[in-house]
Amino acid sequence: MTIGLAKLTTLTTCFHVAEVVRENDYVNRRGLTTTTHDSFTLVNSDFYTVACTAKDGKTWSNTVAGIRRDEDVRASTGWDKVPADGLRVNYLMIGFDSLSRNTFIRTLPKSYAFLSDVLGAQVLEGYNIVGDGTPQQLIPILTGKTELELPETRRRMGKQAQYVNSYPFVWDDFKKNGYVTMFAEDQPHIGTFTYRLRGFDAPPTHHYMRPFFVSVYPEYKDHPKLCLRNTPRHKVFFRYIEDFMAEYRSEPKFAFAFHSELSHDDFNLVSVADNDLLALLTSLRDQGHLNDTILVLMSDHGHRFTTIRSTQQGKQEERLPFMALVLPQSVKDSYPSAVGNVRVNVHRLTTPLTSTLPCRTSSTFSGARLGQLTERGYPL
Structure with a gap:
């Protein structure tokens, strides 16, 4: 670039x-x-x-x-390297911290309407958490396992703690199968894998946004509130997503972008991003990216610290985060049974352990099947 x-x-x-x-x-x-x-x-x-x-x-x-043009990445990725039985689609996940499904609808109404009415998103109404806090939701989504089932990575364990690279992340599967990968997170002081866990030894994905926020976070006091100079920080975050999709337009892509600043500590502040999130979604559609991309818009859990938690409604919403899937027409045409399963499961109990599997099976997919009740999680 x-x-x-x-x-x-x-x-x-x-x-x-x-x-x-x-x-x-x-x-x-x-x-x-x-x-x-x-x-x-x-x-x-x-x-x-x-x-x-x-x-x-x-x-x-x-x-x-920005997104640099990395020729080594381009040489190791490409649709010719994707397995023949893969879905042959891109995968883009955009997440927000501490947003219940109802809070998403209340605070981001324009984006929700565009998702539902224009993009035809399937919003999981029974999507539930499996633990307390962000890692307890994102680790199952990204690995298919809980933290207790994975190598010890807690910082307080000292030399016994391994780096989080030891986890079987789904982006590693995509990388092995010819995909360009990206992971972005905007709050370095409370990072999912660095606040309590040891963090990554080597960068986990081809493009990794943490160094940017590590660099600018100490300077926030010198900028207008929630901005870098005259640009809102969430717009910088959204632009990185757009740049990634544009720079690798012709390559298979997996991206996970998780935004926290506007929603982690405030119940309503995320509403300032509604127009910009709508603009991002509209741009992704208008630029044709969603023609061959599975889009997931999600949150980890509802609010855990605001005053609404003292109400019955708040206690329920904390356990019911937002999860929406937008499937490209190619998937709908080629796998109608799988799409039908997603629609049926909109009204059923689902969890992060369930939602990891459509993500993990995108690079190799053998078609819809009947779920086994002996499995802890099976495809939507």
Whole structure:
């Protein structure tokens, strides 16, 4: 991805650009540094700092995100590498922290209407949690197992703790089967795999957004509330999703983007993102990305800390998060029985252990089958 700066050159004399390169899940380092007057190409990182000097001597700086063009990734991915029995679709998951199904409907009404009425999403009305907190929901979705069944990764266990890379993540399956992968999360101080767990040794996916937020989080106090300069932070997050889908338009893709800032600590604040989420969904449709992509819009659980938890309604909603699936027409045409199963299960009890399987079977899919009650979770 090449970043163009030419439209600013009438006001500035030069741009000092430095890549933000991940050392580990908690520390970054300065990468390639250059000075330019028009554009530059991302080489080692998706993230970079830019400092501009105006002709009147004033300065401006910010940290910016994009998707670098990684030729090594392109060489190891492609539809020709996807198994012949795969669904041959992309997979995009967009999640929000602490949103019950009802809260999603109340606070994001435009996005919900677009999902339901325009995209024809199947919203699971009996989707239930299987534990307390974010990891207890996302780990089963992404691995098919609970934390207790996986290697020890808790930070407090010291040397006994392994890195979270030891988990059998679904994105590893996709990566082995020719997919480009991406994982984005916006709250580095309470990250799903870094707050209580040890985090990742190597980057878990081809594109990994944590280094960006590790870089900018200490600077939040220098920016307007919820913004980076004049851009709302959730729009930076949404744009990273769009850039990923656009940069790898012709390659098979798996992406999981989980946003927390607007919804984790506030019951209603996420409503400020409704128009922008609607714009993201509309863009994904208009750009044709949803023609060959399974889209999942979901949350981990309902609110756990707000005053609504003191009510009966709040206690119920905490256990009933949002989960919606949008299936491309190609899947509907090729696998009508599987689609019928999803529709039937809209009104049944489902859990993160159930929802992991459509995700995991996207790269290799043998068709719909009758679920075995002896299995803890089976495909929707």
